[in-house]
Amino acid sequence: MLHEYEGKALLKKHGIAVPDGKVVRSPSGISDDPDRGKVMVKAQIYASDRAAKGGIIICKDPEDVKRNLSRLLGSKIGNETVHEILVEEKAEIKKELYLSITYDTDSRLPAIIFSSEGGSGIENRFSEGKQKIVKRNIDPLSGLQPWQAREIAIDSGTDPASINKIADVMLKAYRCFLQEDCRLIEINPLAETPTGFMAIDARIDLDETAGFRHPEVNYQRVAVDRQPTEREISVKKANDADYRGTVKYVELDGDIGFLAAGGGGSITCMDALLLHGAKPANYAEYSGNPSAQKVYELVKAAASKPGLKGLWIVGAVANFTRVDETMKGVIDALKEIKPNYPIVVRRSGPFEKEGLELLKKAAKEHGWRMEIYGKEMPLTRSAEIMVQRIKNIARRGD
Amino acid sequence: MSILIGNKTNVLVQGITGNEGVRATKHMLEYGTKVLAGVTPGKGGQAIEGIPVYNSVKEAIANHPKINTSIVYVPPFAAKDAVMEAIANGIGLVNVITENVPIRDAAEMLACARKEKARVIGPSSIGILSPEKSRLGVIGGEKEIVEAIYKEGPVGVMSKSGGMTNETSWVVRQAGVGQSTVIGIGGDVIIGTNYTDLLGLFERDRQTKAVVMFGELGGTYEDQVADIIKSGDFSKPLIAFIAGKFAEYMPEGMHFGHAGAFIEGSRGSPTEKKKKLREAGAIVVEQHHEIAEKLKEIL
Secondary structure (H helix, E strand, O other): OOOHHHHHHHHHHOOOOOOOEEEEOOOOOOOOOOOOOOEEEEEOOOOOOOOOOOOEEEEOOHHHHHHHHHHHOOOEEOOEEOOOEEEEEOOOOOEEEEEEEEEEOOOOEEEEEEEOOOOOOHHHHHHOOOOOOEEEEOOOOOOOOHHHHHHHHHHOOOOHHHHHHHHHHHHHHHHHHHHOOEEEEEEEEEEEEOOEEEEOOOEEEEOHHHHHHOOOOOOOOOOOOOOOOHHHHHHHHHHHHOOOOEEEEEEOOOOEEEEEEOHHHHHHHHHHHHHOOOOEOEEEEEEOOOOHHHHHHHHHHHHHOOOOOEEEEEEEEOOOOOHHHHHHHHHHHHHHHOOOOOEEEEEEOOOHHHHHHHHHHHHHHHOOOEEEEOOOOOOOHHHHHHHHHHHHHHHHOO | OOOOOOOOOEEEEEOOOOHHHHHHHHHHHHHOOEEEEEEOOOOOOOEEOOEEEEOOHHHHHHHOOOOOEEEEOOOHHHHHHHHHHHHHOOOOEEEEOOOOOOHHHHHHHHHHHHHHOOEEEOOOOOEEEEOOOEEEEOOOOOHHHHHHHOOEEEEEEEEOOHHHHHHHHHHHHHOOOOEEEEEEOOOOOOOOOOHHHHHHHHHHOOOOOEEEEEEEOOOOHHHHHHHHHHOOOOOOOEEEEEEOHHHHHOOOOOOOOOOOOOOEOOEOOHHHHHHHHHHHOOEEOOOOOHHHHHHHHHO
16 A cells, blocks of 8 residues: 555656645654645555544644644554655645545456545445445456546536546546556545646555566555564565565564464464464465575574464465475574474475474474474364463463 | 366466476376477477477467367466467466466456456466366375375365365365365456356356365455355355454554455455355354364265
């Protein structure tokens, strides 16, 4: 997801009008301009109900702006910290409309959603059926045609005098959607002003898989609302250093180290931990047959987080990820970390015998408290075993 | 019978000379799949595992007119082109293994497939396997494992996740039964063939007595299954496992696992999907291994 000001820059590039504005990162980042009218101070956070949470403020003079900048910068709104603020002219709004474009999984086509009444709270009014919206799929082979855009405007009950102007915004937005490889463009509100239609807000999500077509765009966005930890940074580096396979690592609040294989397997296993009342200390995933080195970096991060009570190394029966290669990475990392907490392993797939044998040998040699299972142990049942081992230790107090 | 692939499946491998294409060709031949030809533009004249390589799909089909299925192993930027080339040359079933295909490209190639009435499975599919008949891709992996997990039987399996396609089929086998056809549909936002499309085929397949589905958070493909059970268009027993409930406790907008796996508001949450499926009459399990117990009860 892009911040509002980044989204607006893209819209502007494709010819859609946006208010004049500036991004501010410190309270002194804005000049005193007594001639300015009212300005908007808008916290750049991802929450969609930003206005209701106090993230958007109308200021009447430069003093007011400064006061609000100092107050908002560094403050928390919901679970997000405000690092950037967009200060922009307050547009003179005659009417608020709504426009979005996204991929619709029902039709498996791009879809335009338009309403002649926009503004905050629109999601609720949509779902309660209190508001008329027009949704149309677009044939990706022929693209959005001007007549279709006009039809959408007409069907929404727009003032006939605005039909051509609105269709023009839709066509520009669709061009932006395609050319920038967006997953979502949402303009809410799209406002009618004395100078024409203008995007007052913008939520744009980019398709990261199309990154090769946009080498200038930095896709490395922080998925969590905090600075990444050293361990998270080290895994990200390891991931980028080698194209083969993928490793992902995000730290969470719990105390069970989590190391899972595969995208579907890892979310299945996270659920299993939660079902047994356990709290994962992290989300760590390796997929697509990564090298031992890559797995080593991931395990070094996941297994060294302070306060771990156990480590669950788990994976489905792999199709092509080699168990021997990936377990070599696990062993090398654990040798350095020297864990004294219990470890439960469940893994199967190509070269399983070799991989699990290597692990058994290493566990014996280094005195790890490790139990190792292959596919005879059901994947999600091994969660129960992990949780049980930790409980046993807590009871015995060692 | 089985669905999608069987004894009459004759395969073309697009991107056969890449590492993954070579590995897949080896695995398919080992399983007895009829691989007739491969394509890599500019590398025509070579042979991979004894299979001739051509410069274009047209050339391959001219030399091997029995080709009726293609499996795509080209890099992401070339996937749309490869699929459209296969469809333009009359191939009716295209299995796209390539991951990280831009959504825009996927939407375009799938619109093209719809127009030409071709079926696309994927992108990001792990492959398709009809036990003891044919295998597309490396689903099941090495000989020893594929034989331990897959056996001809009455259960259809469909999954967004590659690894969990295998694991789910293994749970089916542990219940003492085999599979009719197993399909990795891919975890992307836009895919060629979703659960509902497959359930339509499984409904008409006499070998299939029940279907197991591995679903995930995100999108609406799981929700659509509830609709076709309710409408009666799918009437056989369906066991569903939906992964990703933990994400409901995480900040909105965070992505885990596959590209299509994210929650927007209440849309795409596993809790909501499970509720809809239960109401429609599907058997929904909370733990993956419970699939085996439920299968034993119904078969």
